[in-house]
Amino acid sequence: MDNTEKEMKVTRRPYRNTDMTMPLLGFGLMRLPQKDGKVDYATAEKMVAKAMAAGCNYFDTAYMYHGGESERFVGDVLSKYPRDSYFLTSKMPIAMMNSASDNERIFKEQLERTKAGYFDFYFMHWLNAAHWEKAKSFGTLEFMKKMQAEGKIRRLGFSFHGEPETLEIIAKAFPWDLVQIQLNYLDWELCRSGEQYEVLSKLGIPISVMEPLKGGTLVRLTPDSKKIFEQANPNASIASWGLRYVASLPNIQVVLSGMSAIEHMEDNLRTFSPLVPLSDDERKVIAQALxxxxxxxxxPCTVCRYCSPCPVGVDIPRNLALLNQVKGGLPLFHAKLVYDAMQEDSRASSCVACGACKKKCPQSIDIPKYMKEIAATFK
Ligand code: SF4
Ligand code: SF4
Structure with a gap:
């Protein structure tokens, strides 16, 4: 650890009108570093140590992240730290539930996996209109309140992907403690995230932000948009623009970054130690880059993989990433080499347009349409 790291302390914000403070940067455990198809414990453990040393002590996991490995990682690594030294959030996977009895079965499994004893925040995962109705029919909120009364949950919330109108209905249904929405400078209008921010702020509900960099999209960007940022400030990372955009909003409690390499962690810690809010001129730079x-x-694919697996084996995010690279200026013959090297089943040309993936995409991307475009591009 060098001197600079020793001094890094992330900015904290009070939680509502209490003495409790939370770090403005949280560690999202959805995109942990990988090695040989598994969580790379050696690297991820170092990242946790760096985060904890800088006071970045909010960790966000979920039952379905890394197929359950994310919660197990929490149990193996975070549980080595004193339980009151970190905040832990996990989520009930409404989409995966089949009956009311799943509330208890899944929650018990989560407590065992994480070895946490209790969750500081516990959410219903991925609410939209349909999942909210499902959660109501399974009595999930009542179950969560019961767990809260038993001391196994401290505060209740939900994560959301949907329209602001639906968000308002759910937000008004209960005095929630924290709500997680997708927010970044691209989605402010595209996914009506700005309206979602206003709905929650008016109700006085603090916000946890997921996808502040849209799954890396706002780091990869395009050569032209990157150049605008680099010319405005050659010393600032591209990621720092997106993170500061979100963190500068006053009703943001925590910004989750799905860091998957030590360098991401170091760069993000620097951005938040301390957080310097965007100036008006910097906002104009973001508008130009946009x-x-x-x-x-x-x-706008975030590589969340909620659309997968495709029944015929198409690797949807990989195909979309390739298309984006072409749109961003990668020569077509280079991209075609990569495309042709993919297994035949995973290429966009194998898509049979069944539409199963489209219903599952939180970004409402018309996936079959793009698969057709990609197949035609690389024919
Ligand atoms: S529409 Fe195409 S990509 Fe999507 S699930 Fe069906 S076959 Fe797979
Ligand atoms: S297409 Fe949609 S669901 Fe699939 S990885 Fe991209 S953003 Fe996620």
Whole structure:
């Protein structure tokens, strides 16, 4: 640890009108570093140590992240730290539930996996209109309140992907403690995230932000949009622009970054130690970069993989990433080499347009349409 790291302490914000403070940067455990198809414990453990040393002590996991490995990682690594030295959030996977009895079965499994004893925050995962109705029919909120009364949950919330109108209905249904929404400078209008921010802020509900960099999309960007940021400030990382955009909003309690490498962690810790809010001139730079990015026609895929597996084996995010690279200026023959090297089943040309993936995409991407475009591009 060098001197700079020793001094890094992330900015904290009070939680409502209490003495409790929370770090403005949280560690999202959805994209942990990988090695040989598994969580790379050696690297991820070092990242946790760096985060804890800088006071970045909010960790966000979920039953379905890394197929359950994320919660197990929490149990293996975070449980080595004193339980009151970190905040832990996990989530009930409403989409995976088949009956009311799943509330208890899944929650018990989560407590065992994480070895946490209790969750500081516990959410219903991925609410939208349909999942909210499902959660109501399974009595999930009542179950969560019961767990809270038993001391196994401290505060209740939900994560959300949907329209602001639906968010308002759910937000008004209970005095929630924290709500997680997708927010970044691209989605502010595209996914009506700005309206979602306003709904929650008016109700006085603190916000946890997921996808502040849209799954890395706002780091990869396009050459033209990157150039605008680099010219405005050659010393600032591209990621720092997106993170500061979100963290500068006053009703943000915590910004989750799904860091998957030590360098991401170090860069993000620097951005938040301390957080310097965006100036008006810097906001204009983001607006210019956004105009340049939109011109490319890139597909806003966050690589969350909620659309997968495809029944015929198409690797949807990989195909979309390749298309975005072409739109961003990668020569077609280079991209075609990569495409042709993919297994035949995983190529966009294998898509049979069944539409199963489209219903599951939180970004409402018309996946079959793009698979057709990609197949035609690489024919
Ligand atoms: S529409 Fe295409 S990509 Fe999507 S699930 Fe069906 S076959 Fe797979
Ligand atoms: S297409 Fe949609 S669901 Fe699939 S990885 Fe991209 S954003 Fe996620």
């Amino acid at each position: 105009v340049a990015y939109r011109k490319s026609g890139a597909v």
